[in-house]
Structures are given as structure tokens and as C-alpha cells.
Amino acid sequence: MPELPEVETVVRSLAERVSGQAIREASFTSKRVTRQGFAATSKALRGAVIQKMERRGKHILIHLDRGLLHIHLGMTGKLLWNAETTPYTRAVIKLANAILVYDDVRQFGRVEFYSTIPKNIAELGPEPLDIGFEEFEKRLHARGLRVKALLLDQRFLAGVGNIYADEALFAAGIHPSTPANRLSRKRARTLYDSIRRILELAISLRGSSISDYVDGSGARGEFQTLHQVYGRTGLPCARCGQPIRRIVIAQRGTHFCRACQRL
Ligand SMILES: [Zn+2]
Numbered sequence: 001m002p003e004l005p006e007v008e009t010v011v012r013s014l015a016e017r018v019s020g021q022a023i024r025e026a027s028f029t030s031k032r033v034t035r036q037g038f039a040a041t042s043k044a045l046r047g048a049v050i051q052k053m054e055r056r057g058k059h060i061l062i063h064l065d066r067g068l069l070h071i072h073l074g075m076t077g078k079l080l081w082n083a084e085t086t087p088y089t090r091a092v093i094k095l096a097n098a099i100l101v102y103d104d105v106r107q108f109g110r111v112e113f114y115s116t117i118p119k120n121i122a123e124l125g126p127e128p129l130d131i132g133f134e135e136f137e138k139r140l141h142a143r144g145l146r147v148k149a150l151l152l153d154q155r156f157l158a159g160v161g162n163i164y165a166d167e168a169l170f171a172a173g174i175h176p177s178t179p180a181n182r183l184s185r186k187r188a189r190t191l192y193d194s195i196r197r198i199l200e201l202a203i204s205l206r207g208s209s210i211s212d213y214v215d216g217s218g219a220r221g222e223f224q225t226l227h228q229v230y231g232r233t234g235l236p237c238a239r240c241g242q243p244i245r246r247i248v249i250a251q252r253g254t255h256f257c258r259a260c261q262r263l
Helices: 004-018 038-045 132-143 148-151 164-173 184-202
Strands: 027-028 050-056 059-064 066-073 077-081 089-094 101-102 110-114 245-249 253-256
Touching: 004 050, 004 059, 004 077, 027 038, 038 050, 038 110, 066 077, 132 184, 148 164, 148 253, 164 184, 164 253
Parallel strands: none
Antiparallel strands: 027 089, 050 059, 059 066, 066 110, 077 101, 089 101, 245 253
16 A cells, blocks of 8 residues: 555655646546545536645645545555556546546545545644654553554554554564553654654655555656565565564554564
8 A cells, every 4th residue: 555655756746747737627437436426526626726736644635726636545546647548547637738547456545525624634643754753752652552553543643554664663673562652762762763764765765666556657666675574474584584474463464573573
């Protein structure tokens, strides 16, 4: 699933191109992706002018002169500039000289119009690259949840998902089952620094392309080549040589090294 670095990369590849453009026409074909009715959504978007495109957590927000076009890439969503439509095209947004095509094989994504910011966006936690350490530590110590589960909670921090939670915990040498409120200040600091360093590095490499993810021009990311634990079950740990283990936390496969991340 695209996480903060992937969504940031998509937004960076498109934001300047779409800014200031009027939507001429918008069409939709998936009731799973666009739940508010195709005709009503098209009508709301027709003629609207795009003021700004930005990322918030794993969400793409296209601010209009009236309301908001919200896009979540789900598992397999792609938002593409001037691409050909395919059998998996679920939305087409026509601009003056270009089209934005939303493709989504598995249809876990969303493309919806809202007149005001929806509740799930309003309730997102702080951005990991913006939050200060004091606030991060306060939020971390407020919860007894296992730290991996807490990192996946979008109300705790917005944008970290399975890949970057596993990679950050490995970098920090923290076992994913450690209760968040038992992390010392020093280890909380290491985790805070690791999350930020890994997200920044992943953004600089345009995200991780595991399966479907590409940016707005169709280009793949490269951070997957630097994954230390995610998707590496049974392979040797780069630090100690022990095999990477996989356990399930919060219903998500969790990858870690038992020797480098002790409970
Ligand atoms: Zn190891």
C-alpha cells in the first residue's frame, strides 16, 4: 500500500501541473472507489478550479475553489498524468490540456468529492516530518499498545504504514511488540529519529515500488532496494546474519530481527 513517501512522490510529480487548472469534466466507473454517486460527483467537479494539491498522511487532497477532491490510493491505485485509459481505469478527470487518470486494479482506493474536509482527514494525527520530539514522546507514552500497532494508527502519526513502521523499528533496534509506554526517553528519541530519517531517504528515492506503485508519470520508486526487513522473511539480517522473522501484529505481517530487536 502506498504510504507517506509514495503519496508524497505522486503529489510532487503532479502538484505544479494541476494547480490553477479548471476541471472540464470528470467521469467515474467504480461504485467501490466513488461511493457518492457518479452523476452528483461529476456535477460537483465540473468547472471547479484546482487551487492546490497536497498530501496529508497517505491521502491526496486536491483543494478546489469549491470543496475538495479526495484521493486515497488504497492498495493498487495509480494517479497518472495523460495516461491511456485501461480496463482498470476508475476515474478520468479532464483538464484544459491534459487528463488525470485514476487506475485501481483491486479498487480499495477512493476518489470522492467533499464540500468540506471529511472526518477521517480531520482526525489524522500529526505528520511525522513536522512533529517535534516532545510531542512525539508524549503521544508515544500515552498508549500501552504494542509500538508497531501504534505506528500503524493514523491518529497517532499520519502516513506511516507497514513498510516504514517495520523499517523504522529495525533501524531503531526496537522489537515491534514492545509496549509504547515502556520505551525509555533515549529509545523514543532513536525511534523518532529513525522514522524521520527513513521517510526522508524513501522520499529522496521516490518511494518503494513493491507491486503496483508508480508516480504520476508512471515511474517506479527505488527505496525497496534498501529494505532491511520488510518482505525479507527468512533472508539473513544485514546487521547480524540471523534470519528475518515474520509475526502478525494488528493483523499485519511484521518483519524484524530477533537478535537486533530484543524484547
Ligand atoms: Zn539482526
